[in-house]
Amino acid sequence: MAKANNKLSKTIRPSGSRHLSIDGGLIRAYLTDAMESMDPSDIQALLIKSQINPRSLDTTGARIPFEKVSKAFNRFRLFLNDEELGRFERPVRSGYFRLMLLAATHTESLFEALQRITEFRNVATGTLLHTLSKEGSQVICYITQQPNQKIVSPGALDFYLSGIVRILSWLGNQPLTPRIVRLSFPPPGYEFEYRYLYYGASVLFNQPNNSVSFDQDSLSVRVVQTEDSLKKYLRQSPRDLFFPRYIGGSTTESVRNKIREDLEVEQKISTLESISEFLFCGPQTLRRRLQAEGTNFHDIKLQVRRDISIHLLSKEDRSIEDISEAVGYTESSNFVRAFKDWTGMTPKKFRKRT
CATH class of the missing domain: 1.10.10.60 (Homeodomain-like)
Known part of the structure; x- marks a missing residue:
């Protein structure tokens, strides 16, 4: 495999994450499934330990510093002993995400990596079915709620679809902008964050499915990340893994x-x-x-x-x-x-x- 360089960090990472902030509504959406299974006092305690005012998650226009959000996600994950933050019927053991990315680094192209990622997700969760479809010049990844399983939140669907975009961008060491993102739910209060979540792609709401589509040619890009670069990527988790990476400048x-x-x-x-x-x-x-x-x-x-x-x-x-x-x-x-x-x-x- 080709050796990774620092092109991605130069093109989509700002000078310092301490100056970035995220809409409180987006954080609540990402933590909804976790908080549903927790006592309110535990939720409040974890947020306060992360220096986050609990009310900011429900305050219109409230912004939360990037680094504080990273700390909160790590604390919630450890508290629940669930790497996927309560989104599925059963907790997902720590290490699943690392193994999925490790497998992806041993593929040749982004398309092969996407296949590997969807296979891992389908085995690990059972709640959401990931399927790939080639339609014309596009490759579309669909995420479908499985019957008789826990109903995941819109925030979880956002999390997994945007996660695919960010993971593939990291693997290819260059921003990968989808053609179109389709979401089955209405526009959320944090809609403006979508330009970062999906790298500026067009996002349609109230659609019959949840999917993200890519140009077939864009998925022919070679995977350049390695086991060594994965270690650094994981050390920055969840800063680089779970939140919008800011494309361009x-x-x-x-x-x-x-x-x-x-x-x-x-x-x-x-x-x-x-x-x-x-x-x-x-x-x-x-x-x-x-x-x-x-x-x-x-x-x-x-x-x-x-x-x-x-x-x-x-x-x-x-x-x-x-x-x-x-x-x-x-x-x-x-x-x-x-x-x-x-x-x-x-x-x-x-x-x-x-």
Whole structure:
């Protein structure tokens, strides 16, 4: 296997996690299954030991420092003696996650790693069935609640789907952005966190299934992590294992926001030159900054156009021609081809399914 380098840490990790914070609602969602089986006094004690005000989990807009959340997760896991935090019928013994990742590091490609991960999860849990399906140019991972088993929370479904994205990104040592994420539940209060949970992918709610889809080509990336790099990864658990890893950086976010503003407000298509001028730098400088953050201008622009297209198709009753024009296509036929490349289906078929 190829040797891992520090590209991922440079492209998606900030200068220091101590400055990061997470929405309290997301933490409650991730801990819901654990807290259902615990006495309220024990819950409060574990949170206070982690320097977290228990009320912050239910306070709209409350933010909790990243490192405190990591400590809380470790304490809850030790208290329950359950690596999966009460999400299944039976506790999962400590070491399961390490063995799953260890097996994944001995695969050749991200697709093989995804197969290995789903096999491990199906054996360990029994409550959620993970299945893979190749549909056109996409590989879709479905997570299905098994009958006559404990009903897992929406937070648990989020946890496992986003976990697949982060694990594969680590294994390939580069951010892996899904095509589309489908969730069976309504938008939660922490919806804005999804841009980090799923690396900016489009997320659809109230869907008939829970799934995450990837470009088939993106899963051909080689696995570069090893047993040695896994040791370091696990030492940072759960900081890197269970919470959003922040893709890109300030330049990526600025470019993405400006492209979206140009389309939605100015009704114009951004160019590398226009964005460079807006950011007071030259085109070559902007290219270098984006490359250092693991992305490029072309990909960001495609992602923004894709996201706006999906939003308009799923939320608003507008014609395909109108949507095509709204995202900068002068010919609707070109938009249809592009949309099919993004999602594996035509806009009309996509609208029917959503």
